[in-house]
Amino acid sequence: MTRQRISGWGRTAWTTADVVTAENAAELARLVSASHRRGAIARGLGRAYGAAAQNAGGTVITCAQDDGSTQIQLDVATGVVTAPAGISLDTLLRVCVPNGWFVPVTPGTRFVTLGGAVASDVHGKNHHVDGSFGQHVVSIKVLLSSGQEVVLSPTENASWFWATVGGMGLTGIVTEVTVRMLQVESSQVIVETRRLAHLDDVIGAMSDSSDDHFRYSVAWVDMLASGRTLGRGVLTRGNHARASDVTGNEPCRYDPKVRLAAPPWVPNGLLNKFTVRAFNEAWYRKAPAKSHVGLESIPAFFHPLDGVRQWNALYGSNGFIQYQFIVPLDRVDVLRTVIGQFADAGVASFLAVLKRMGPSNAAPMSFPTEGWTLTLDLAAGSARLPGLLDHVDDLVLDAGGRHYLAKDAHVSAHAVERAYPRLAEWKAVRDDMDPRGLWISDLARRLKLVEEHT
């Protein structure tokens, strides 16, 4: 056990906790029963941007850091895979893709654990077609604070299952995940890239029926463009390529590489209005003016940032936050207002991603609902940011929208109460699963997701 200073991927709001590693199930159960009064939370690969997997003054339980590929049980015929929850999607893909099976949902990084994918109910570029991760889970094993391990599925203990999906680790530690994979004929994606000169064009292209012909669809938006070019963007949409579409005799060959690493020290403010504006201009111009179709590998299409190790350090010591919200489909006006306000404030977002989401699932705390979700990366040091985001929060909430807890680093407890109508129902199930009141995180403290026993 070591006392360690930890933060989320955004490298803000650092706190200190006792970090412990469980090598096996018995040790895990022992750690859970020994955890003291500031509670415990499980931590996977620390990719949640905010404080979801840290616990100030308490215990943080991490999983063994070995690769674990030998513990993955894939049924090659049905594509149902069972693995320890500490296994990363990276490891899972290395085992499954060569056998013709792809993860049903992947977020923008493959360096998340299966347990984290369940607890955050992650979504990807295919949400409008396939929904989020929880919808593809066959069953999970969860270690409760009582020390008992239970099997949960949509048919067995369904309310506990759906409380754990998107439950931010506050119902128990997910120890094993069984998930139904997606069959693919190759490890390539046929990608259509289109440059669109205005937000309305981006929205239009993603709204018409053509979007449903693509399993994957997402748009990059230039948040600094204003006036006639407000919300201009690059829309990329794709489908898994068939074996006949690709050359070579190993269509499912999969060999992702991490090529670069961010330098160890970066000044605050490297990613500022001017550098981001220059990047945005180049990125927009780089996309072909006319629609272009080509083949891309899985890492290039799904996980471009994974090619740079520790890219989160590019924001300097102040760190950054990822601000992701969703508004209903008919509230494009709110998107336009928000993008306009960021452009006017000159607050640079290095990464801005727009996606049309499909219907929500049965999990009370799952983020996605039918609507538009916009994701922004924002340097945390700016003094104007709290005021600007507070204002944008109100616009989002007034429109019936909400924020994604796996990314959140700033909203108020009140915002979650307003945006998640099933919060009280989830809390009741959670309390039932954790009568000891053991599970807590810094996120849960800030948002008052659980009753604290101090």
Added chain:
Amino acid sequence: MKNGLGVSQNIVLFGGTSDIGCEIVSQMIQPGVANVVLVSRDIDAASARWANIMPDTSDVNVHHVRFDGQDADAMVDVVAEIVDEIGDLDVVVVAHALLGADVNFLRSPREAAVVANVNYGATMVLLLALGERMRQQGYGRICLLSSVAGARVRWSNAVYGSTKAGIDQFALALDGELRRHGASLLVVRPGFVTTKMTAGMKKAPLSTTPDVVAKATVKAIRGTGSVLWTPAAFRVIFALFRLLPESIWRRLPLG
């Protein structure tokens, strides 16, 4: 809990009517702040003062807690009471102190013990109680208002200056220990500040205002440093002053 933008949810001020303390805390109020606890001897005075600072429409909950700066024994309970009220302490500003400018301590030596207890003895107990809470929390930041008067003590304010020298040094040592547990402490050393505490006194060179001290302090609270001199020039000036032989230091026309 502080958020990812560096905004503290829960802020506590010891010395709820202190000019500098009020200015620091009022400059820290922004979206995301949930609770402000004002700890003061005179709650009515603190309420009246804060009614002007905080509009009723604000989302911030203002709490009042009574304390006696002389009562070292009660400090632990005061901290426990605050924690009961708001939970974790994100930032605690310790701004209460006695100057004793109008007291002739040679004629009334017992008065010196009161100043020493408020500024040093009881504050030390308070810092320890806060430190223990933050050590348990695994995070948190204490801001202690010290003074350049403690950087090298002069006869003109020797009682005040020496208590500040003591608490300043103690706080720095405590900071070292807190940092091992995720928390930290900031010692602020302002020069002569025009406040109600110094009203009627002759201004010293490089005198400043609560607003200026507060701006620098709020920035330093967001940062990670242990010491803030304000105005910043005092860092260099006192580095030189400390080198002077006592005989020369006493003769300097500094008041």
